[in-house]
Amino acid sequence: MSQTEIPDLPDGLVAVVKQDCPTCELIAPVLGELAEKSDLTVFTQDDPNFPAEISNRILDADLAISWHHDIETVPTLLLVRNSQEIDRTVGWSRPQWERLSGVSELGVHLPDQRPGCGSLSVDPSLNAELTVRFGGSKLRGRRVEFASLEDTHEALFERGWTDGLPVVPPTEARVLAMLEGTTRSPEDIVATVPPNLVPCTVEKVAVNAVMAGCRPEYLPVVLAALEAVCTDGFNMHGLLATTMPHAPVLVVNGPIATKIGMNSENNAFGQGNRANSTIGRALQLVIRNVGGGRPGEVDRAALGSPAKVGFCFAEREADSPWTPISTMYGFPSGTNTVLAFPGEAPRNVVDQLSRDPESLARTYAANLISIQHPKLILGFDAILAVAPDHSRIFGDAGWSREKLVDRIVALTVRPGKELIRGAGGIPEGLPEAMADLDLPKFRPNGLHIVHCGGGAGLFSAIIGGWVNGEMGSNPVCVEIIP
């Protein structure tokens, strides 16, 4: 319930103080002097017994006076006539206090001036709650109340709003705090979310981002990710509805990754980093709750994958031998971007013996050929995530990303007769008509090489793609706008 009525100030001098402020403690005797010589009311923010010298003191328990009258510093001394503020001074300054009160020789034993402390009403930890309490809400979403004796977490599960893991209850204060993470207005439409093709506001994304466990500074990444997956090219509807297990895999580039504390190093695909764990999850919760995409309903994945809970990581740019993956999509290095890739869970590639780029490229090709099926080609993209112990070999040899991609693709070329239906005793494969062609595994720009991982381990990882192109998804990279 928000209260928007502004409480009046009493006429005369009004001081706002808190006990937990050394300057307020220091000037308590001055308040005593003023109380004797003029009409003074003291509002105290924390301790109802402070200042002891004053009888006419009022506890601003809910901070309504402080919030509505824009008290940013304590002590603040105001001059009020006919309930209107005439003048104010903040902190302790003898000349200012004497001018405002008309009382001379105040606090003669005190220093001439002393800065004040922050008012409780602007305490960052209370700000969102006070905005809800007094500010009049700018949020439009439906409010849902749970009973005091109801377990909120259980209630959120029962309503079908979670992915099976607990969520943070999206209270108004938390949602307002989340919205501080973006310059965008809560009612802006971010995207039309499949499968129900629902126009989704920034506010709804913020609600789900709270539930996922995001911090406000992650919100711009979530918004960009939602925009990316809701494009015609990415085809989120198809990716959700397919019986294949794939999900949006988000790769973050640019300085924002470090700024919000994302992990691109040890265990980059794993647990333990809040941004990595919650950004992808927030996107999935939007698709579930706003878009209506739930497993067993429109989501027809036969097996699914852990990536469907949420899969997000950053590229390790600092010591990468290559430009950021976003440059493949025309963004200059240093741009904050998110790449949405329709991928499955990662799997490891071991090569602890190769010390030259050619042999390592052969290892990659041998593994990449097996994505989806060794006899199925051109229909699937991939992310090859190269960890530093491997990337160093290419860096030292001066292999660019393009050179490595070209070499891997060349190494995957196989004669059509090995790939057609029935070849190798396996019915799965290409049509007979392709028997005389030599064919690579990947289409142009299908293979995405990303640098990430911890400093030790001669490994890389493959994240195989869903059906690519018009029949399926194209990866989409968008800029992250604050």
Added chain:
Amino acid sequence: MTKVLDPTNETEPAKIPRVDRPTSLDGLTVGLLDISKPRGDRFLDRIEERLVERGLRVERFRKPTFTKPAPVDLRHEIATKCDVVIEALAD
């Protein structure tokens, strides 16, 4: 009481399925909800007598005002304590 924002698209009302109607009241707890309309209590007093005569357990509840929906805490208490509810609309 916790109040949260609905994370869904809100195009569908929140659905709360009704419990199945019991075939018998034997062994059940009956909630009697007075909505605060005049003389509803007299009706419910008599119903309580009749139910208690039959050996049933009865819980009494009262809404603060008939002009508003029951507070969420009251609804939760009734749902937690009772198997069936009889609500008195009276004047």
